[in-house]
Amino acid sequence: xxxxxxxxxxxxxxxxxxxxxxxxxxxxxxxxxxxxxxxxxxxxxxxxxxxxxxxxxxxxxxxxxxxxxxxxxxxxxxxxxxxxxxxxxxxxxxxxxxxxxxxxxxxxxxxxxxxxxxxxxxxxxxxxxxxxxxxxxxxxxxxxxxxxxxxxxxxxxxxxxxxxxxxxxxxxxxxxxxxxxxxxxxxxxxxxxxxxxxxxxxxxxxxxxxxxxxxxxxxxxxxxxxxxxxxxxxxxxxxxxxxxxxxxxxxxxxxxxxxxxxxxxxxxxxxxxxxxxxxxxxxxxxxxxxxxxxxxxxxxxxxxx
Numbered sequence: 417x418x419x420x421x422x423x424x425x426x427x428x429x430x431x432x433x434x435x436x437x438x439x440x441x442x443x444x445x446x447x448x449x450x451x452x453x454x455x456x457x458x459x460x461x462x463x464x465x466x467x468x469x470x471x472x473x474x475x476x477x478x479x480x481x482x483x484x485x486x487x488x489x490x491x492x493x494x495x496x497x498x499x500x501x502x503x504x505x506x507x508x509x510x511x512x513x514x515x516x517x518x519x520x521x522x523x524x525x526x527x528x529x530x531x532x533x534x535x536x537x538x539x540x541x542x543x544x545x546x547x548x549x550x551x552x553x554x555x556x557x558x559x560x561x562x563x564x565x566x567x568x569x570x571x572x573x574x575x576x577x578x579x580x581x582x583x584x585x586x587x588x589x590x591x592x593x594x595x596x597x598x599x600x601x602x603x604x605x606x607x608x609x610x611x612x613x614x615x616x617x618x619x620x621x622x623x624x625x626x627x628x629x630x631x632x633x634x635x636x637x638x639x640x641x642x643x644x645x646x647x648x649x650x651x652x653x654x655x656x657x658x659x660x661x662x663x664x665x666x667x668x669x670x671x672x673x674x675x676x677x678x679x680x681x682x683x684x685x686x687x688x689x690x691x692x693x694x695x696x697x698x699x700x701x702x703x704x705x706x707x708x709x710x711x712x713x714x715x716x717x718x719x720x721x
Contacts (some may be wrong), residue, residue, distance in 0.1 A: 441490065443459055445490070447558075452494065455492075457472060461633075470624045504576070521628060527566055527625070529562040529565075543615070544579070555581035557581065558582055559645065560637065562579075563577055580610065580611055580612070581610050583606075587676060593674070593706075594708070609652055610654060612641075637652070656693055671697050692714075
């Protein structure tokens with residue numbers, strides 16, 4: 417690999433062009449608050465850098481960051497100390513109990529959406545894996561998990577959870593609704609965040625709870641994302657697969673903008689291999705069209721001595 421990373425090179429079976437190098441440089445500067453694993457996943461997705469089966473090349477990308485770090489090309493987030501043992505999709509935990517509640521919304525208010533403490537993530541993971549119809553696999557890149565809790569009684573009662581993560585790489589209906597071409601999408605897609613999991617426990621039956629929760633999450637996600645990653649999202653997206661109709665999203669003023677192509681995130685074919693899903697979008701600010709494509713603020717840089 418070239419010493420100063422200032423010309424095209426090959427690594428991990430992939431040719432890196434000058435545009436790729438510029439993207440790496442910009443990602444390292446802009447997303448300094450990402451952890452090392454989150455940064456690796458983000459780079460793999462944005463380049464994109466995948467195996468022939470479509471899986472992200474996490475190991476090769478990690479080695480690239482090691483070489484960047486060793487060459488002092490740019491600051492790279494430090495590695496976390498190894499805890500030993502075999503890595504898994506997520507640490508094991510016990511799911512929360514499925515509480516039986518049938519009530520109107522007023523009876524369980526106030527409702528809060530609370531960021532999941534890192535020590536509690538195994539419980540959140542297991543809860544979504546156990547109760548959500550799609551199960552759960554650990555999200556790549558930037559993400560924010562929440563508990564849905566009722567504070568109506570003497571102690572908080574957990575009613576479910578939410579996950580917000582990186583937006584889809586490209587969606588014809590979404591991109592047409594926004595008015596994006598490929599270049600503009602590549603620059604500003606991080607400002608879209610995907611509500612990839614939304615769980616209300618199976619035995620919780622509270623009318624209007626889901627749309628109320630979506631409103632609460634929309635009011636705080638910008639602040640939480642900014643604190644965690646250094647920038648605020650502008651749009652939310654989600655996918656709804658039949659037989660679900662997206663009723664709670666419609667009630668929360670989300671807009672259905674079209675359907676997915678059914679090819680999946682890392683598909684290597686142009687043919688639909690997965691069920692098509694409705695695409696729902698929600699602007700987080702009134703000036704979303706302007707804010708979505710506003711110039712990124714100049715990243716703060718740190719000189720390496």
